[in-house]
Amino acid sequence: MKVRVYVSLKNGVLDPQGRAIHHAIEGLGFSGVQDVRAGRLIELDVDDTVTDEALDAMAKQLLANMVIENYRIERVAA
């Protein structure tokens, strides 16, 4: 089974990378973009026996840094 873990910066944490992307979008001539936040998508291929609790622990202990980031886990049907 495929699992997607989306990791994003918490609100209020400055995202210099997102700001640079925003700047580049405007440089290309696109208007109307209010803000850009960059995150990370991590895809795991796991056995059906891997529990939600285990996935949650993986995210907390490694995939996200809970000081600055949030995460969201999504199981994708095969």
Added chain:
Amino acid sequence: MTFRSAVITFPGSNCDRDMADALEKISGTAPHRVWHGDDALPDGLDFIALPGGFSYGDYLRSGAMAARSHIMQAVIAAAGRGVPVLGVCNGFQVLTESGLLPGALMRNAGIRFVCRDVKLTVENNQSLFTSGYGAGQEILIPVAHHDGNYFADADTLDRLEGEGRVAFRYAESVNGSARNIAGVLNAAGNVLGMMPHPERMIEPEQGGTDGRALFESAIRGLVGA
């Protein structure tokens, strides 16, 4: 008395030789060189150094993989027993990722890699690592990093300041760090993480010697003059 120190090398560390060189020149004894895959540290260590570099290619987040390596479990246990641990640059990132120090080191606010000498002020000169400096002394130490922007929530920052755990502060804005924090101590005072490189300022040929007092403080505090 002999000063027993260790420098941990991770794949991608690149300041480990500078750190070992500084420890040997100042203490008179070459440090043990420990590889990330080792399970145990040498017995009876007085001091552990986590050097700068790009451990594990900065994969996932700077310091994230190294913080979960085998040897770090031994370093975390040693720190818990009170063994002094110094983390410089990537070593600081490993310390925050491993939970030995609070906060996180994010991409520099100005996006760019910053590589130059910067002025620091010594905010706490009562610690094991900083007793050789004067209170509020201004020192010149080089930085070389992309992810040195120190972040912690306001409560944590207030606590760090209130407990005297901000060891060094940038005298100017360098990377967007909260309250210009350049180095922090743990609650027990035996773990110091800092982005600037004191091991690169120990001899006049390096452009200055302001980093020397940090190692001298620790060595004096641990094995006496």
